[in-house]
Amino acid sequence: MSELKDTLDVLIAGAGQAGQAAYRQLRDSGLSVDMVDFEPEPGGELRFYPEAGIQHLTKTPDVHTRTTVVGILPPMRETDLLEVNLSAASGVQSVRVQALLVCTGQLDYSRENNRIPGQRPAGVVTPNFVMRALNNGALPGIRPVIYADSDRDIWCASQLAKAGAEVQAVLAQPGTNLATAPGLPAPTVIQSVDAVRGGSRISSVVITDVNGREVELLCDAFIYASGRYGNYFALKGSGVQLDEETGGLWTDQAFRTSIPRVYAAGTCVNPDAMHSQSEAQGRAAAEVIVRDLKG
């Protein structure tokens, strides 16, 4: 991996679907472009899920992995470049760019954000935790219960089952349209998740079923995420505007954030789109950047 240049036309933060689509487009336009990612591997969240059917994600060779945008210094005058601060094992670096494209994806709201009462044992985690633990040869539990509100959660459950877990239940709110996968029980429709029980480790989840009955489900792990927000950490402290409605970064129609020279695309802008528009958005954002820079 080559060192990052001190000055670039475009830096892309996040090498998932949106970032990689933008990267290909920008590179072909002749602009100098580089890509960084916080993760040890490129590909974003979908790299964990072959079920998503994305073929090309990890094949992009020129990503600086384990390299994180930790802040920006917005331009003082319109003609100034944007200063982007990066942190990596070798140290901290500052790169001056014409444009920064943020494609850092979305994160899940966990049990705590959703105020699920009960005890606080180990074993209540989100799919993000699950997939990273699986990469380390470990399961969150042998008999997990999963709360699903998107196909991503079903894929996560399915990978747990493939790794040897006996999924006890897949919980879903009424009307949730979910993918099916072998090895998983049919979804249990529930009204609410009411409590987590357990001492040092989780022992059960208490739910209210469609008939209003309280049911205790024994388990040794609870995979729970509900609601999403855009990963805005690259712009932390910059005062960038967030979109309260979507929970993502605010942009105009042309992927421009509230800070000059900073663009954003993909699920960090539309967390609930769950990657369906990421690739198209990445390409479209790249086109806007090319137009803005080349005039």
Next chain:
Amino acid sequence: MRTYDVIVVGGGVVGTSVLYHLSQYRREIVLLEREPDVCEGTSKTNSAIAHTGFDAKPGTLESKLLADSRERWPDLVEQLGVPYLPCGAVMAAVTDEEWRIVQEEVLPTALKNGVDDVALLTREEVIDRMPEVSSEVRGGLLVPREGLIDPFWLTRAYAEAAIGNGAQVQTSAEVTHITYNDSTELFTVETADGRVFAASYVVNAAGLWSDDVARLIGDDSFRITPRKGEFVLSEEELALPHILLPVPNRISKGILVTPIVFGGYLLGPTADDVEDKFDRATTQEGLSKVIEGTAKIYPRSTELTSIRQFAGLRAVSSTGGFIVGPSPANSAFYHVAGIRSTGISVSPGLGAHVANDMASQHGWAAREDWHPEVPVRVADEPRSEEIVCLCRTITRGEIEDALASPLPPTTVDGVKRRTGACLGDCQGNLCMPEIIRILAERNGTDYTDVVKHIRGSRLTVSTSQSAATKPEGSVHHV
């Protein structure tokens, strides 16, 4: 079996402060903590206030120790390098009756306790300082020296400074048996994992379990029962520069809104007597009580986004107060128990009181080379700046620094408390798997052996074992 002068049982804020103050003397001392880290019990779940004791019952040991601690805080936080925010508190009266209580009861008590810098505030003065306070406010009392502290940092700093002066701390060391040999005048203390320690004196600082530890030597003179306090944590920016206190009633000090040293606010606690000493569950009722309770003085509490809820258990003694002094069963066994709600606040004075009491009784000489500070380690190579915790921008180097400290963390929560990793919006779901990997490597164990906080709180199980080991019940109640 190693023989010590003193064994301290319990690594909460009280036990570690006793250890720190004992380390001033030329004695061999060791602290035994049941959990894998210090500060895993009552000390970790509270309002984190270094309290002046303005409302303590005058004339009690508690009020005396609070007064002593008040004088010690400024030097102590400097020496131990503990984040401390002397933000002051405002008690807000929202009815005429409450305003009467503030003027006729709370103010005179504060003066009697020697907290003489308190001041009555008019309605306008309260609103001026705390613009978001309830519009019902009639007046208030300013207590300028109420402060905030990080309980984990304080507890750890006591322990680490003691270690710097030769004391030992043994974690995952649950005391299960204690015997006393009259002829050798030595206690033999055994732990659940078979370790054996001998000592001339034992200090019982086992918090909620101090009655159980007392019973190990046949001392049945008191009982400890848990009183639950539920809290809600919010990271929103509030216009509250001071701790906002309600006017206490006969039953409790009430539910407060407290800034946190590192940002954000704590709302709580409730006060409910429970049975189980491990019952730290939060409840829907508790959450509602916290929100409704604080809404009386701070109406915005109903709209706050909470990032976390937690509950702690205070140690309530059957005697109604502190139990500090030699056991009636054995005068070489020293209780420091029943420290119900002011453990952090009294810890400087209480630790000094216990250590000085024992030293003067037994004629122990002070160490001339005693260092009150936490030993400082200078890293010999540049730190990795790779970000491990995205939400809080915590680097691998910062985690490695924590692992090289005098009391290195072995649990994920241990890393969290020492570095701030896992404390952001994602609640550690992104970085925890990597922190587990770092800990497994450092502890020399399997990935699946790493625990979250307390004994048995494993975060993962092995994929290769999954089919073979299907537990009948998955309840591991400790």
